[in-house]
Amino acid sequence: MASDMTSPTCRPGHSRRLSSLSAAALVAAALLASASARAAGEDDAQKGVTVTAVKATKSCFAATAEVFGILLATEEATVSPTRDGLRITQVLVDPGATVNAGQPLARLAQSDGGSEISLTAPVAGTISAINAVVGTTTSMRADPLFRIIARGEFEMVGDVPAKDMPALSAGQTATIKVVGAPSVEGRVRSVSSTIDPTTQLGQVRIQVVTPKPRLLVNASGRATIKTGESCNVAVPLSAILYGNGGPVIQVVRRQRIETRRVEVGLLSSGQAEIKEGVAEGDIIVARAGALLREGDPVRTIMADTTATK
Structure with a gap:
């Protein structure tokens, strides 16, 4: 006796349920992978050393030149007697005094008993030196009696x-x-x-x-x-590490160290201009250290907020 054999048919509702289950499984797997990655990152951060970090900011640096020298009068006026043999009877100013043009500086007596002569300042300024001594006799060949820093x-x-x-x-x-x-x-x-x-x-x-x-x-x-x-990115001098290959800066990305070669420009007040290698806003290790290597995990404490990242 022949038996009636029929093949099972695939119902549409059943197929949709299988697709939903597959999608849910994929989402769950992705979430699990993401959580695992986060956990791994947190584990790395917990294992890493703690470093103080700063944010690279824009700043302007002045280019300067240093000059060493001495101070001189821009213009100097001298006062000497009009002739020899006059006796100095009175000195009316002191070194460092400010005088006006025409102001009397000293009084001189003539040897023949004639009228007294006044020596006056030819310009306004500051008395820088006095060689006039009361009781001495003037000589036109001697040093000037007064020197004045003009104005x-x-x-x-x-x-x-x-x-x-x-x-x-x-x-x-x-x-x-x-x-x-x-x-x-x-x-x-x-x-x-x-x-x-x-x-x-x-x-x-x-x-x-x-x-x-x-x-x-x-x-x-x-x-x-x-x-x-010159205006560029500024970092602390302590953030720069110098080696055989040139200066480098240690940047923190995703709680790991990235070592970047940089071009250093001007220096001012404990800061260095960085022309290339670091961008504004980058988080950098404030005090670079040779013990930190490329890819090392770290925990950062921002120097300006003292908050743990």
Whole structure:
């Protein structure tokens, strides 16, 4: 007797259920992989050393040239007797005094008993030296009785390395630090067109523009001349690690170390200009260390917020 054999048929509802189950399985697998990756990252971070990090920011750096020199009177006026044989009877000013043009400086008596003669200041300014002594007799061959810094104006005459000379020009601003006196502001007055063949130094003259400066002739000083400005990414000097291959910076990405070669530019106040290799906003190790290697896991503490990342 023949039996009636029929093949099972695939119902549409059953097929849709199988597809839904497959999709759910794929989503679950992806979520599990993501969770595993996060857990692995957290484990790496927990295993890594703690480093202080800073964010690279934009900043402007001043290009400068250093000048060492001495202070001199921009213009000096001298006062001498009109003839020999006059006796100095009175000195009316002291060194450092400010005088006006025409102001009496000393009184002199004639040997024949004639009328007294007054020596006066030819210009307004500051008395820098006095050689007049009461009771002595004048000689036209002797040093001037008085020296006056005309209008009280000073300039610094200094030497500059040949490599810095091309960047200097008249009109550039400068800050002058003088031994034993407050800092004063200055402006480049002239730059030599030649350099000394032996020392390879050129000469620059810087006019002091601070009004009524309390300075001394021949005092030594140091001037910092601003020759330009450059704006770029700035990082702490301590973030730069120098090696045989050049300077590098350790950047933190996804809690791991990336070592990048950089080009260092200008330096100022503990900061370094980075021309290439680091972008604004990058998180960098504030104090680079040779013990950190490429790919090492780290935990970061931001220096500005002290919050653990």
